[in-house]
């Protein structure tokens with residue numbers, strides 16, 4: 001029977017014992033940076049492979065600088081903690097690993113400086129987040145993406161996810177699966193927890209980081225697989241909402257979302273209203289890679 005454990009206050013403890021105080025700064029003000037990392041179960045090998053673990057911790061360490069969070073651990077040390085934790089939990093299914101570096105001080109006062117920091121990690125079983133088989137229906141949100149001048153989207157700050165949650169709830173309560181969020185200039189930014197791509201004339205187009213996008217590791221994976229395996233280039237450029245409607249294909253990428261086709265936006269079918277051909281080829285490649293079935297990309301898969 002798998003036992004949930006957490007890494008909390010520099011120790012491995014049963015998940016039920018990992019509790020923060022109601023006075024914790026990060027709980028009160030959203031002052032944490034987090035990551036979402038998938039462990040993908042490989043049935044034949046009976047192993048969980050953590051996908052691009054080192055790259056996730058690199059992003060976390062960089063983001064800590066934005067929030068002035070002291071990160072005492074290197075990427076390699078964080079990888080060791082993560083693999084040990086996932087191993088201790090013993091899940092034989094797809095899982096999600098959630099590290100959070102946060103302001104742990106128990107004080108009142110809005111600031112980033114002169115506060116204690118800590119890092120925690122926990123693991124949870126995690127199946128599909130969106131409908132990868134059928135594709136999803138999206139709406140353009142009435143909410144706008146937070147600007148780099150307000151709260152940097154790239155930093156994956158816990159508090160920023162109020163922006164994503166407002167958009168996701170609006171979309172779902174209106175009968176859609178996911179939101180597409182525009183930035184304050186009206187250009188396409190991303191989904192509530194996913195990057196977005198369109199396929200146009202055999203090329204991929206995706207918004208650049210300057211449009212307040214979180215620079216996704218799945219986004220990078222797809223760009224590389226498209227280039228190196230399918231010979232398809234990706235153009236990172238400002239994208240208009242109307243380009244989504246006229247695209248041949250559209251898909252979203254993210255650790256939770258994997259590669260998911262967007263088959264309808266604002267009640268307009270995209271392409272033929274089903275998963276497009278290039279999207280399907282990328283999905284196939286991606287799943288082989290993340291489940292540790294493509295030896296060329298073995299470096300991206302850490303067994304736990």
Ligand SMILES: Cc1ncc(COP(=O)(O)O)c(C=O)c1O
Pocket residue numbers: 036164190191192193194195213214215216217218219253254255256
């Ligand atoms: C707002 C947002 N955009 C994009 C992504 C995709 O990033 P990644 O592929 O690194 O998971 C996420 C993932 O958590 C996200 O929260």
